[in-house]
Amino acid sequence: MPYYWGAILIGGVFLAGCTQNQETTTTQSGSKENVIKVGLLVDLSGGLAxxxxxxxxxxxxxxxxxxxYFEEKGMPYxxxxxxxxxxxxxxxxxxxxQALHAQGITFFLGPMASGEVKNIKGFINSNKIVIISPSSTAPPQMLxxxxxxxxxxxxxxxxxDNFQGNAIGDVAKQLGLKNVIVIYRKDAWGDGLERATVEKLKANGINIIDxxxxxxxxGDWSPIIQTTTNKIAGKGNDTGVIFIGYEEVATLLSQIDDNSPLLKHVWIGCDGTANSKKVLEExxxxxxxxxxxxxxxxxxTDEAEKIKEEFKKRGxxxxxxxxxxxxDAFWVGAISYAEMLNKTGGKYDADLLSKLIKENTVKYSEGQFGVKSVTGxxxxxxxNDRASGNYGIFAVTEDGWKLVGVWDSTTGKINWK
Incomplete structure (x- = not known):
């Protein structure tokens, strides 16, 4: 189906100027093509690799x-x-x-961590850069x-993390825990999720030991291990450990002695540990x-299965x-950026882009662009944060990570698999 906001054609020429964020190339057919630069800020070698x-x-x-999609719709982008x-x-x-912005990039996917978002927000606002993070979860005030x-x-x-804190608290309750020790990453994200989690744990009548x-x-987890071991000594199966952090949990576990009492208690992680390859490897x-x-x-959605299959086929x-x-963020951002350029005659307008992303998120979700959302x-x-959502509960088994339950955000109940 044609893109409904339409291309502006006068005398056969598409009115799209070239901004710093664009490169104009010529296709094999001789037509002009405006290249929209998109920065992708991801962790490829750290705690969220x-x-x-x-x-x-x-x-x-x-x-x-x-x-x-742009080619099939006749859109010169x-x-x-x-x-x-x-x-x-x-x-x-x-x-x-800063380096990518110097190259003219004004739209970014990411970053991943809330601490990163907090640290770049001043530069983002000063330079009117628009970003969509897929995984920063700290409440806005914590940023x-x-x-x-x-x-x-x-x-x-x-x-x-107001949602995730509730999910973790309910998982602890469903597992029959009465006492917990909370180990958490000291940064904007960790502080926010820890606060939300502890609030829910207390509401569920669970005692916070420390x-x-x-x-x-x-790097060296021995002081944390010793403190946790001392705190958990003599406690029964109704006591567990809650870890709020990233894939460094693998290093923590690897440094715990094989005969440690810590390994006799249930541990609960979060979205920074779920499905971690590092945990399985180390x-x-x-x-x-x-x-x-x-x-x-x-x-x-069902559409996600198609993408997941293609992902697997590529190894x-x-x-x-x-x-x-x-x-989904890439699709919404790209469509919105192209529409912005169409409306402005090729000029970058952060306020218009922000407005279009909010509007087009709804249209994309409803399938109005002829593309289906993979996340519903x-x-x-x-x-400008996602307003609701359920949480999958994953656990490590002999066969690797497995989805063992789903926490329903509307009811607070867990459907165990």
């Missing part, structure tokens, strides 16, 4: 499909990815954004945003013992939810 590499691979698939490894480090992320207006250039296609923060750059046997029940936003394995989120209906709240 499992998910970052998935996002890179799925965006490469999306890039091909979007360019084919082409998207081009510029991938940068941020290592989920806020300072490195800022450097990468330093005071009003929705301050966050108008920052979109997130994932619910905030809350133990750790430095994101930690600490699978210990993870099997503690189960490491981990929550992650869960919303897939990439199984895409996680955040990879599916960024796939995307409803954004006043903060």
């Amino acid at each position: 499992t998910y970052g590499n998935n996002e890179k691979h799925i965006c490469e698939i999306a890039e091909e499909k979007i360019n084919k 082409k998207v081009k990815l510029y991938v940068e490894d941020t290592r989920a480090d806020p300072n490195i992320c800022l450097q990468k954004v 330093g945003f005071r009003t929705p207006e301050e966050k108008k250039y920052v979109f997130r296609f994932v619910p905030t 809350e133990i923060p750790y430095d994101p750059n930690i 600490a699978k046997n210990k993870a099997v013992k503690v189960k490491l029940y981990s929550t992650m936003f869960q919303s897939e 990439y394995g199984e895409p996680d939810q955040y990879a599916l989120n960024v796939y 209906y995307i409803k954004l709240n006043e903060w």
